[in-house]
Amino acid sequence: MATRIRPVSQRSSLKFYSVCLVDNGFYSLPQSSKRCAVIGGSGFLGRHLVEKLVDRGYSVSVFDIRQSYELPGVSFHQGDLCDKQALLSALEDVSLVFHCASPAPASDDRLLFERVNIKGTQTVIQACIDAGVQKLVLTSSASVVFEGTDVKNGKEDLPYAKRPIDYYTQTKIEQEKLVLKACDQQKGFLTVAIRPHGIFGPRDPQLVPTLVDAARQGKMKFIIGDGTNLVDFTYVENVVHGHILAAECLRADSPICGKPYHITNDEPVRFWDFMSEILVGLGYAAPRFHLPYGLVYGIALLLWLLTWILRPFMSFKPTFTPMRVALAGTYHYYSCERAKEHLGYKPVVSLKEGIKRTVESYPQLRRGA
Numbered sequence: 001m002a003t004r005i006r007p008v009s010q011r012s013s014l015k016f017y018s019v020c021l022v023d024n025g026f027y028s029l030p031q032s033s034k035r036c037a038v039i040g041g042s043g044f045l046g047r048h049l050v051e052k053l054v055d056r057g058y059s060v061s062v063f064d065i066r067q068s069y070e071l072p073g074v075s076f077h078q079g080d081l082c083d084k085q086a087l088l089s090a091l092e093d094v095s096l097v098f099h100c101a102s103p104a105p106a107s108d109d110r111l112l113f114e115r116v117n118i119k120g121t122q123t124v125i126q127a128c129i130d131a132g133v134q135k136l137v138l139t140s141s142a143s144v145v146f147e148g149t150d151v152k153n154g155k156e157d158l159p160y161a162k163r164p165i166d167y168y169t170q171t172k173i174e175q176e177k178l179v180l181k182a183c184d185q186q187k188g189f190l191t192v193a194i195r196p197h198g199i200f201g202p203r204d205p206q207l208v209p210t211l212v213d214a215a216r217q218g219k220m221k222f223i224i225g226d227g228t229n230l231v232d233f234t235y236v237e238n239v240v241h242g243h244i245l246a247a248e249c250l251r252a253d254s255p256i257c258g259k260p261y262h263i264t265n266d267e268p269v270r271f272w273d274f275m276s277e278i279l280v281g282l283g284y285a286a287p288r289f290h291l292p293y294g295l296v297y298g299i300a301l302l303l304w305l306l307t308w309i310l311r312p313f314m315s316f317k318p319t320f321t322p323m324r325v326a327l328a329g330t331y332h333y334y335s336c337e338r339a340k341e342h343l344g345y346k347p348v349v350s351l352k353e354g355i356k357r358t359v360e361s362y363p364q365l366r367r368g369a
């Protein structure tokens with residue numbers, strides 16, 4: 001392990017310096033600050049984060065509405081993050097909190113998103129302050145600036161979406177605003193938001209399972225649009241790396257306080273090339289025939305309206321929602337230059353390697369399995 005004084009930002013007029021103990025590309029903290037909590041730690045990203053934190057010598061409290069695994073060095077606290085008393089017992093002696101809980105985007109349940117992502121996040125902030133937590137790292141989303149039209153190399157200074165594409169995105173915007181506004185260097189409560197995009201990797205319950213389900217139903221024959229749109233897909237370990245760097249760089253004198261950071265693989269890829277690689281890797285055919293974007297989006301919108309009207313009578317979940325069609329047919333890739341400059345971030349797993357590990361991790365989803 002080496003001690004290094006590194007400029008956090010050399011390009012800004014003021015130079016910010018932080019003293020970091022650098023070990024394998026990570027920053028190390030004194031043992032006393034190595035107690036943390038992960039809210040949403042039973043989820044896909046949360047569990048990968050917990051595993052890396054344990055590897056890095058942290059003792060971790062997981063707070064989640066469900067417990068999905070057991071791990072030495074990890075204590076589990078089952079509860080709803082809207083319940084402050086339940087949170088307080090998990091935050092005892094904790095100085096650092098990661099908040100990566102959210103209802104799944106596919107649930108499309110406005111009231112649930114508002115309750116958990118907005119009111120629940122207010123409760124998390126208040127519980128952190130009451131428990132004397134010093135640092136809060138939020139998992140936000142790069143989608144907070146996405147309105148369904150092309151975003152190319154989007155930077156963090158893009159305005160929040162005025163017309164977010166769904167309730168999930170709408171409440172992620174409010175959530176991020178709340179957490180960043182709560183940052184108070186004078187009072188010693190420091191916050192930062194990580195905005196990942198298109199997280200994939202082993203145990204993801206969303207991307208690969210949805211894709212394979214669609215392929216098994218014969219719905220993955222078509223490419224929406226001309227198929228040239230570039231997007232970000234980010235391997236889960238890179239997202240974890242970004243979170244830990246942010247937590248360990250977050251100090252009262254650092255420029256990262258109260259700011260959002262894009263964390264990506266820094267390798268934008270054609271949406272349909274990425275989908276095809278996963279499908280072919282699992283033994284399915286790649287989509288080949290093109291359909292006009294406007295037509296598919298229109299049909300998806302009509303279907304969504306229909307399911308909304310019929311909701312009291314029947315439940316039907318279309319594969320091609322307006323949100324998925326927008327994501328499949330537009331450019332949405334983001335710059336992670338600010339994270340490189342301020343956090344010393346660089347992806348630790350390439351897209352190619354990430355796809356390989358992901359495909360290998362789903363033997364049960366292979367064609368014919």
Ligand SMILES: NC(=O)C1=CN([C@@H]2O[C@H](COP(=O)(O)OP(=O)(O)OC[C@H]3O[C@@H](n4cnc5c(N)ncnc54)[C@H](O)[C@@H]3O)[C@@H](O)[C@H]2O)C=CC1
Nearest residue numbers: 040042043044045064065080081100101102141196198199
């Ligand atoms: N998966 C993706 O591509 C992206 C995810 N994100 C964000 O990353 C975070 C983690 O997402 P994933 O791991 O993919 O989702 P996930 O659904 O696997 O994990 C979310 C966890 O939050 C927990 N949770 C939900 N409501 C709760 C409540 N009321 N109280 C306590 N725990 C609750 C769930 O039980 C689950 O374990 C979320 O904040 C999401 O918005 C951001 C960008 C992309």
Ligand SMILES: CC(C)CCC[C@@H](C)[C@H]1CC[C@H]2C3=C(CC[C@]12C)[C@@]1(C)CCC(=O)C[C@@H]1CC3
Nearest residue numbers: 105141143198206207210211214319324327328
């Ligand atoms: C049926 C196919 C057209 C699409 C199948 C794959 C999709 C399920 C995924 C492709 C892009 C993904 C994505 C997200 C969820 C899964 C996809 C729609 C997010 C919405 C997850 C939450 C976020 O914050 C943004 C993500 C953007 C990309």
